[in-house]
Amino acid sequence: MSDALLEDLVPLGANRAAALAALVELGGVAGEGKEMLNVTVPKAKVVEALRACRAAGLEMLTDIFGIDYLTYPGHRGKRFAVVYNVHDVRGTDRLFVRVEVDDGESVPTATEVWRGADFLERETFDMLGIEFEGHPNLRKLLTPEDLDGHPHRKDFPLGETPTLFNDGRFLDPAAFRAGLTGRNPGLTGWSGGARRGVTSTEGTLPDEGRGKA
């Protein structure tokens, strides 16, 4: 899309126009959203691109998040997109800087440009497993430490997730429910009638011990 065409479509503020020019120079490709401006930049240039945005007057980084396009119909290109939501201090100009990454790839950190990127990158890492190179403290932010996986990935299992707890207890939902309905004693050891309880489930795998109690 040529610059002239783009200016027709999106009423650009001065800051956004300057930032867009700088990003296009860095190899960015502008895309069109609903009254939003997306610019996809090469991964290696992302820190430079964000610095350029900040220098051009888009001084605030409000949000960083990832999108998993695994099941998006007709999606071509890499699996994930990391989106940086930057705007100016008056809130009138806004631009979304996007970087495309595949599973296992990492993105350079933006904490050198904005210190506020700290929590936002940690949240993105937690939710999608995208690593940020050079982040001072890249730990999970929201999910518990013993949760395996990254919930916002499209292949994260919903609901029926077998859970291994810290103390070694293993909870398999199917077995648990079977135990409650009495069709199969399951992990609870209850098969209807008087409740017998469980002697020990320590260290047992989900299939062992089933039906014995």
Place this chain on the structure above:
Amino acid sequence: MSVKPVNPPRDESELPGSFSTRYMRINVGPQHPSTHGVLRLVVDLDGEQIVSVKPQVGYLHTGFEKTMENRTYQQCVTYSNRMDYLHAFAHDLAYVLAVEKLMDARVPVRAQRIRVILTELNRIASHLVFFGTGMLDMGALTPYFYCMREREGLMDIFEAVSGVRMNYGYFRVGGLYQDVPDTFEQMVRTWIDAFPKHADEYYNLFMANSILKARTQGVAVVTRDMAIDYALTGPSARASGVPLDYRKAAPYSTYDEYVFDVPTREEGDIYARMAVRFEEMLESCKIVRQALDMLEPGPVKDPDRRISLPPRRELENSMEAVIFHFKLVTEGFHPPKGEVYVPTESARGELGYYVISDGGSMPYRVKVKAPSLANLQSLEPSSIGGLFADMVINIASFDPVLGDVDK
């Protein structure tokens, strides 16, 4: 009150976690009234002085964004307001605005004005909780009762409108669930006529109180540069001289038709953050009064049958209406493919829903830009070098809602 610079550690053995006794590591929360929710802070102290504050969040993580991917667009309204339970209407509004933009819905003006009235009243209610609980952290018990008394009147209005006092879920994509009751206008007028007079009393009672000023002025300063660097938004940013308010910058829902000011301060201390919110309550009153004056009878739902349920009377004599009703309730509508983001102003800061549609009847991805998470990051730089007792009121001054932080 002057803030002493933190003395740097003399060698490795003095760092927290070593056997040295110079620094003390204290765990605050997650279950403590001063943290305003389930917020845990790991604080390192040098005597009374703070060396570092590390917020640990996630205790209230509910996975709303993931849940919304598996609900129809209309059902998601149930979840949006549960994030920020103090300013719930703002979350509802931000969500429905994003989906309406995706659908190109034409929301009737009456519905937009009612949305503005409720959102602004809710903003006042949220700020009242801020004042009540914030003062409680300073040991002032009286303001809490006054603030809750005022808020009770607002809760009555919300209950009359939506049927509940919390988690309203009253906005729908394309308009409102139903029109407001006949008593609505009178209830709101009575409340906003009384409030400014009461607000004067409160101003004299606490904002002009010399003890409160001594406690909060010059304490926990967030400079303008710091606010920009840490993406602080909302009243907290406006207290540091960042004039960011999306009701002015990107007006939505007829905000451009009302005359109101955006209070800003330059000091960036705790008192400034309180003062900005205090003035904001009165500005919200102005907006509500203007919106009420402009409120005219009319429909409250987009007549577009793609989005809104057909009227009840049509179900009795129109087969098409029954089919539309059935399809909308069971399957929902299908917005075209695309990505939208609408920034709005909640009582805490910039609030926006980034909604991605893949053409299906459920959102492909919803990302909530919740203000509290970003705002919480300013807690550490503003607390360092200050006193531990000041940090407790500093948490309150950013007004975090942990449901908003953890989503």
